[in-house]
Amino acid sequence: MNELIEHLIIPFQYEYMLRAVLVSALVGGVCGFLSSFVTLKGWSLMGDALSHAVVPGVALAYIAGIPFVLGAFIAGLLAAGTMVFIKSQSRIREDATIGIVFTAYFALGLVLISLFPARVDLKVILYGNILGIAGFDILQVVGISLVTLLVLGMKWRDLMLFCFDPNQARTLGLNARMLHITLLGLLAATAVAALQAVGAILVIAMLVTPGATAYLLTNRFGTMLWLSSGLGVVTSLVGAYASYYLNGATGGCIVSLQTFVFLCAFFFAPKQGVVAVRLATRKKMLSKETSAGPSK
Template identity: 75%
Template sequence: MISDLLTPLHYDYMLRAIWVSALIGGVCGFLSSFVTMKGWSLMGDALSHAVVPGVVLAYMAGLPFALGAFVAGLLAAGTMAFVKTQSRIREDATMGVVFTTYFALGLLLISLFPARVDLKTIIFGNILGISDPDILQVIGISVVALVVLGLKWRDLMLFCFDPNQARTLGLPVRRLHLLLLALLSAVTVAALQAVGAVLVVAMLITPGATAFLLTDRFGRMMGLSSLMGAATSLVGAYASYFFNGATGGCIVTLQTLVFLVVFIFAPKHGLLASKRRAQLTTPPLDGSV
């Protein structure tokens, strides 16, 4: 039985998929804490779809698709910021209009040039077939993201928690905003390799949301989020061999299951704990104490 469990480790493509998935999951988990605190879940969804036309154009031009995705992500973020500052439209409506427009443009390009673009790779990812240049891109993005987050996490934490206080303390709020957008775009590009444009938003939100239910300290939240992101990505990629299913689907499904368990059983902020507190604070119907 042990030999059967070790079977995936006998294949180089599975080993590569497992450790690259763990790396991507850890970085996404780290950034997920800031996305959750800032309330940018829709922004992550927007960028994950908005990078599609950049990927398509990069494929058609023979360029690394990570370059096209990153440029498209920055353009989409810039478009959202421009529309928001120049109109009365709410931020959520702006994101919805912009990301659906970019995604529609990507699908149009795919339909016009179907032979030159692998739609399945863009939408669902292809971590099992990841090439050496793509691995280097993922490593480069991950290292840069981790270094920047490690150096600027306190400033970014304050910016996400209370931008007005950050501005009062003299922090460059606009630069921090752009920095977080750039990191979100870059990490989205890296995660596309593992789970594709459809599921990347889950890797950027679920670990942070799960950690948020487990602790009230942001530093501990970052550690838990990174750990859960890396562990679920590793186990999900490993399990996909036995299920013979999509690696991205296995990873995100596992992250969701972990979230549901924490949502119910978290010792302080879980559903059961909330019900117990409600019962303790609710007076009896007969008015007795």
């Protein structure tokens, strides 16, 4: 028994693993919290767009020798602003606007990386490097996470109403435009924070999967917030921990675990799972047949 415990705590004996587990849990919690709003608003594609649109900002930051967070965040805000501008000034559908903008920004990032290959590591941007995260980068991630959680904690009711019904929010006197900008800014900031943990490719999973899972488990938004945040923390912590023994990519382990939990909820959620829905449908059919009685 002692040997088993000693074997299980081996990862925590290494400072890089301890940092990776704790930072992953923090980022997972923030992404999970914001994931509920992304799910309610139907902004899954927007999250994907912003996670890819920060790539040129990261590349320019590495080239200029400035903190990557600054470049990524500015690029994310510019991409969000570009989408809003095109949508407001044309008849192009929102999904087409998002697709055009995020692919354009991502392509620009790839061009910059190809022009300065010695200064920018494409793998770090695309897949993350949580095991090699430096102390200064940890401070940046913690700062972004705390600010995001603070804003969400103060404005979650207003943001919930905006996501559910923007027109009702305007009727009640809320500034829907400012809430729209706030949510976009938080989404960009969180994508930047998660970039270190799982990279640009898998950020979208951390911003969508916990909220989608919680959505299947409850009908109350307050409960959904706690569930998605908890799922984000636990799956990120366990995924980062398991990556040591599996010798696999940390981001891949985290997202794979989140997907597994989502599939469990998809099939076995008490009310909205596939099994529960089929059983309820069968029960209704049997009830109708019973109430109709034998045919004459």
